[in-house]
Amino acid sequence: QLASCKANDNVLQCIQSGNERIASIFEEMSVVQKLRRAYAKAAQALRVHGEPIASGAQAKGIAGIGSGMAGRIDVILATGELSELEELKRDSDVIALRELRSVHGIGAVRAAELVERGIRSLAHLREAVAKNQVHLDAAQVVGLRHCEEFMKRIPYAEMLEHHQKLEALRLKNNPSLLLTVCGSYRRGRPDCGDIDVLISHPDYTTAKRDANAGGKLLHGFVESLKTSGYVTADLAFGNTKFMGVCRLSGEDRLHRRLDIRCLPKDQYHFGMLYFTGSAALGVKMRLKAIEMGLTLSEYGLENRRTGEKVAANSEKDIFRTLA
Ligand code: DCP
Ligand code: MG
Ligand code: MN
Numbered sequence: 001q002l003a004s005c006k007a008n009d010n011v012l013q014c015i016q017s018g019n020e021r022i023a024s025i026f027e028e029m030s031v032v033q034k035l036r037r038a039y040a041k042a043a044q045a046l047r048v049h050g051e052p053i054a055s056g057a058q059a060k061g062i063a064g065i066g067s068g069m070a071g072r073i074d075v076i077l078a079t080g081e082l083s084e085l086e087e088l089k090r091d092s093d094v095i096a097l098r099e100l101r102s103v104h105g106i107g108a109v110r111a112a113e114l115v116e117r118g119i120r121s122l123a124h125l126r127e128a129v130a131k132n133q134v135h136l137d138a139a140q141v142v143g144l145r146h147c148e149e150f151m152k153r154i155p156y157a158e159m160l161e162h163h164q165k166l167e168a169l170r171l172k173n174n175p176s177l178l179l180t181v182c183g184s185y186r187r188g189r190p191d192c193g194d195i196d197v198l199i200s201h202p203d204y205t206t207a208k209r210d211a212n213a214g215g216k217l218l219h220g221f222v223e224s225l226k227t228s229g230y231v232t233a234d235l236a237f238g239n240t241k242f243m244g245v246c247r248l249s250g251e252d253r254l255h256r257r258l259d260i261r262c263l264p265k266d267q268y269h270f271g272m273l274y275f276t277g278s279a280a281l282g283v284k285m286r287l288k289a290i291e292m293g294l295t296l297s298e299y300g301l302e303n304r305r306t307g308e309k310v311a312a313n314s315e316k317d318i319f320r321t322l323a
Helices: 002-016 020-032 036-048 067-079 083-101 108-116 122-130 138-145 147-151 156-173 213-227 265-276 279-291 315-321
Strands: 178-181 195-200 231-237 241-246 256-262 294-297 300-303
Touching: 002 020, 002 067, 020 036, 020 067, 020 083, 036 067, 067 083, 083 108, 083 122, 122 138, 138 147, 138 231, 147 256, 156 178, 156 195, 156 213, 178 265, 195 213, 195 265, 213 231, 213 241, 213 256, 265 279, 265 294, 265 300, 265 315, 279 294
Parallel strands: 195 256
Antiparallel strands: 178 195, 231 241, 241 256, 294 300
16 A cells, blocks of 8 residues: 555656656656667657646557557656666666776775766766866876876887886986886786886895885986986875886877886895786785795795795795795
């Protein structure tokens, strides 16, 4: 009985709105659905129809409303909504969230907040930012500017050019700097998502306790990359890690994501192993270490009980220890 009361309520509301409630639901459907034209036509027909509609059967008499639409009108009259539309909205929310989250620096929470405010696409977000309706932080602004570029993979041939460029800048600015391009490039993948670079210096070790030596090294190197025009923007810049944007010179070059990490020389091989990945291999090796009573990280390998460090002069050393 409660259900039928509720249904009567819905009928009443639909009727009182003079078909507007049903028409607006159909209009929304026309925006998100494949049967666009049928919905738009039905919405329009309902709006100009003088008499309030109290059943699907009644609506079928109106030109532009077929049995499919009549059935949906019965659903709206009974439930107050159209479950098909609610489902479609949920799906399109998922799509909108995914699109917004593709911006570096926009996470799930921020994306949900934006969708809540009706911002459902990158184009829409750009418009809202331009109109000062949405405020993004500096990193998000950079992320949004290059979002489509960052989604494009970097072919191996271009990765070689980045490697050469970094190597040339290293030689020019700080020839004693140690530098390895890691990530998927070092695994020999045919294309890469970004450029992952590990740096260190023979004079920079954990034993020499200059707390900020790594920071100075990283800042000095990144500054030289900026001066040369290779690095074009920052996303995050700490003492051990730089995340930013780079671009090779010349026409038709895309902006690429660049990650640089700086470690003391005695941690270099652990850093290389970590930063080369794959992420899955890293997980496997860290689990193997745990089984052996050791802890493996990008900073080293140590005995969990005694805290004693296991040194390594190459990645091979680390593989051997964990074999
Ligand atoms: N890494 C990890 N665990 C993570 C993320 C990263 O161990 N959750 C390590 C392994 C990765 C390396 O850092 O190889 C670099 O991270 P990227 O996200 O740049 O991944 P890849 O370079 O492997 O792949 P892509 O081509 O997508 O950049
Ligand atoms: Mg990478
Ligand atoms: Mn990376």
